[in-house]
Amino acid sequence: MTTVAAYAAPAAKAPLERTTIERREVGEFDVLIDIKFAGICHSDIHQAREGWGEAIFPMVPGHEIAGVVSEVGSGVTKFKVGDRVGVGCMVDSCRECENCKAGFEQYCLKGMVGTYNAVGKDGRPTHGGYSQKIVVDENYTVRIPDGLSLDVAAPLLCAGVTTFSPLRHWNAGPGKKVAIIGLGGLGHMAVKIAHAMGAEVTVLSQSLRKKDDGLKLGADHYYATSDPKTFEELQGTFDLIVSTVSAPLDFGAYLSLVKVDGALANVGAPEEPISLNLFSLIGGRKTLAGSLIGGIRETQEMLDFCAEHGIGAEIELISASEINEAYERVLNSDVRYRFVIDTATI
Template sequence: MTTTVAAYAAPAAKAPLERTTIERREVGEFDVLIDIKFAGICHSDIHQAREGWGEAIFPMVPGHEIAGVVSEVGSGVTKYRAGDRVGVGCMVDSCRECENCEAGLEQYCLKGNVGTYNALDKSGEPTYGGYSEKIVVDEAFVVRIPDGLALDVAAPLLCAGITTYSPLKHWNAGPGKKVAVLGFGGLGHMGVKIAHALGAEVTVLSQSLRKKDDGLRLGADHYYATSDPKTFDELRGSFDLILSTVSAPLDLDAFLSLLRTDGAFVNVGAPEEPVALNLFSVIGGRKTLAGSGIGGIRETQEMLDFCAEHGLGSEIELIDAAEINVAYERVLSSDVRYRFVIDTATI
């Protein structure tokens, strides 16, 4: 039998989210039923609820930064049992057969992974995310939250943490490397924490110096304002890696000039509008312009274990569910330090 649970949903594109109920499927043989305790608010939620990235499925229950406790498992589940502290990130299934899935890169499933929300599952039913009381997920797409991480500060790691950890690891951020994190918000602050813990020399590139003290406190060695033209003169040719967490169009040519020879500019922020590029900006210096999504399930677990080992939780502002619409507006005006997290007991 399905289970009726309370949730917050956007009934249509750009409409305010409102309290409603949704149906969760019955717990199957390999399923895990999770009592959601906390759900982070990601800028991706806003993009999708407002159809900034294209046509979406409504009603939409956003939320792919989910932390909770297992309350029931299917008869075939071997990884989890009732009472375990677990998380669910941006995907809840994939084909599991293609070369990427077999390599642990389910996020790049060649047939397309199934998003935690705003997607259709293998039965053709829409998926609903973490702004809700409970969720049912196949055990293969559930990760364990280590005891060293509180659930509220762990929730944003399921997107913001893995979205920054994956490219930092892939492009070998570590001792001897100069890494710049462009944008100091929900993703950027975790990028700084993780890059610092990996041993890199970390610079924040932000529009202003308003958050400089926070940046230095969280692990940055340097902090520059991109609104100051002198920044681009002073830092020309400085970085091995620039991790861009910005979801607005950028002057890519200007930022590419800050890379060393063979440096990489990696986008994890996804603007709604196309961006322009002069190809000479990458030809000169053999530079790489790249993008990165989330990580696979194995890498997400690795990230959580790494964060627990180094004491890295997200900097959060805990809110009641009734404050979601206000929180969305505050995210758009950069008025959050640094991740809103919904206390789902208030739904």
């Protein structure tokens, strides 16, 4: 085992604090990554505060990891020392079920192994990116193209692929009208990616406070959902709506904006259950769907796409000592648009 410094939540809802954790020795097919940057995802807060249910503590969050390979196992063929790499939301899966074999490891029928707040095949809890180093199987590691700086690439490992996947699945592109609910850490990436795919992009936000930002990021239109006229004007407009918010919505109202045979895909995960009148689906053969991150192959495709189109996250770089403050600011929507930890400060 190797001991490395990290920031961990010692218990649910407790402030994160500096500590040390053990990383396994580099196995035959493992890579040791010197973590350079780690994004702060709203998921980190949900899990560190047990908003999604019972969790494992102490917890080292972080599944938006960008770094450099410093050691490789004897059987590694995909990476070499010095390569720029990333790790997203999972570090293993069964590799045998139909979903894993199809490249949808995130939907592993036996359950993927999360980068943190999970138990690995060795029976030990996994720890994430708020740390100096991590050991990961090469098959769950992706290459960060040279065209992307590591700091703005880190959030792509969750926010990027989480929005890329449904946009690609529901064929966002030329001739398609796509709406993004929320302009936060996920939403701003969705706008950039949908725009690069060639779709006509609309942001649906509570207010017009971030309108100028949204238009600069690539949105063609921007509407305030607090204005009832928005729902009248946009009725039956969109081929696809992607909801990036983690609060319950009036899904009947938002489904009214979807065209016949269109879809409303959720990537935000509220802690509370929702209610739905099924007539809002039946009246238009509409789809209310969900999408979870992306598989390893799709994550690499997303990184290559973002490099090709010059897309990185809009970030605020912070030191590790600012993590707890950053959590509160995320909850207050006071970040434009993703906090990224400089792990050299851990």
